[in-house]
Amino acid sequence: MLDDLRELYQEVILDHGKNPRNFRRPESFSREAVGNNPMCGDALVIYLSLDDDQTITDVAFQGKGCAISVASASMMTEVVKGMTVEKAEALFKAFHAMCTGDDDASQILDSFDEETVERLRMLAGVRQFPMRVKCATLAWHTMDAAVNGSHEISTE
């Protein structure tokens, strides 16, 4: 019991869950989208600022959710800032693959820098908890929606 849970709820995740980074509504932003997880009632808003080269110059979020969804959103804001939209989307696919246990696809992760990979791998524990994959990927789905011009998504 404890090993799985300790792997899921690592100290870093608990810390991001309690003290999320970039938890704010920026004064200005280019895109926003709302992500809902109707099963648990969680909702996040992601705010993206893009420059002319489609680089993410700022990313922030607000909302409420479980430790996993808040920590994942917090960690996402840290890793995608400074990336191009294209690269962030590739990272989303790799991260999603890691969470669902698709090892081939998640190898794409290795093409990213070590710090990013190490950080996102903290959330790999959700693979043991299939019901929680939606929590870990909610922020990423919402970012994807913001990038693609959708204003609201649901993970159901």
Place this chain on the structure above:
Amino acid sequence: MNTAQIAAAASAAAARAGDNSSLAFDVDRVRQDFPILSQEVHGKPLVYLDNGASAQKPRQVIDAMSNAYETYYANVHRGVHFLSQRSTEEYEAARKKIATFLNARSENEIVFTGSATEAINLVAHAYGRTFLKEGDEIILSHMEHHANIVPWQLLRDDIGVVLRIVPVDEDGNLMFEEYEKLLNPKTKLVAMTHISNALGTIVPIGDIIRLAHDQGAKVLVDGCQAVPHMDVDMQALGADFYVFAPHKVYGPTGIGVLYGREELLNTMPPWQGGGDMIVNVSFEKSTFQKAPLRFEAGTPAIVEAIGLGAAIDYVSTLGMENIAAHEEGLLHYATEKLSAVDGLRIIGQAREKAAIVSFVMECAHPHDIGTIVDRAGVAIRTGHHCAEPIMDRYGVSATARASFGLYSTREEVDVLADAIGFVREMFG
């Protein structure tokens, strides 16, 4: 209740539960009827505390359904052959058992539907679209399940009825005086839960019905959380419609029950057309059966009805009053145990409560609580319980909910409390 009252109630209930377990109700023996309960989950004995969502099935129900498929299954109300006749008899016998169990006047007042949700939708269609008109008012409570909100919203969008909502107070009691104020000559229907699935509040539904009838309004009661836990008497309550979910009463899924007063059902047009609900069909005109068959188009959930009959026999043999007393003891014990946890807040402390304990913790989101206690073998529901308005009322997006059944034990409450202790250790 304040803490002292809860403690006093708990010790009184403990004494009662002790009496019951030694005399009328032997929970250890009852548990042996439920094959699923003896398994381990994540290496721990299963502690199933999600009975509000769905209850487990006793051997008697499983056997009745297997026996039907193995020995006499055929379609009902169709052939003259032996198996069809036997299946029809068993299917109709189940209807009769439910009528007796609910103290309906006749089995013609029992309609089988696909689910309790479908039963409410049936009334919204067949009664609502026939007898209600623009400007008529429907009263709901703030603590309804989505299944008793959305069908009325669809009706509102369709024909322009107005929905009025009775608030609940901080403890989760229905504010009865506000209900009295909302009642007026435009009130045509009251659609209200008997017991809140999210809070456990027992609504004084008899008084609700009486006052509604004084205004000439009809009443639909959502009895999904009540029928498994207490004696429910249609003639004493006087409800016009009463729905329940067989799978929460230790019966199968795939079937729901609508009780409706016979004379009222027979004034309502069909809501779905097809086989079994007609008397004659020609291309010019069809004529329809009376209730209940008028509302049972298509091949029904035959074996599920038979399984439900077995479930009704099962709880009737145990005695609803014994089940209620056993669960009341558990409610007080669980309330006492969980109230003692620092940073845990019970949502819903109504004066009259069923064995449902909804709670939130300062240190952890309900979803995280659910995952952690699951690893201790404990199944609880986490989320908004399909009752978002009442979650909003208490300023939460979700709660963790332990809901007890006839096979639940104090030892299981202890396992839950220990697992919650571990949540605090991890997140606190």
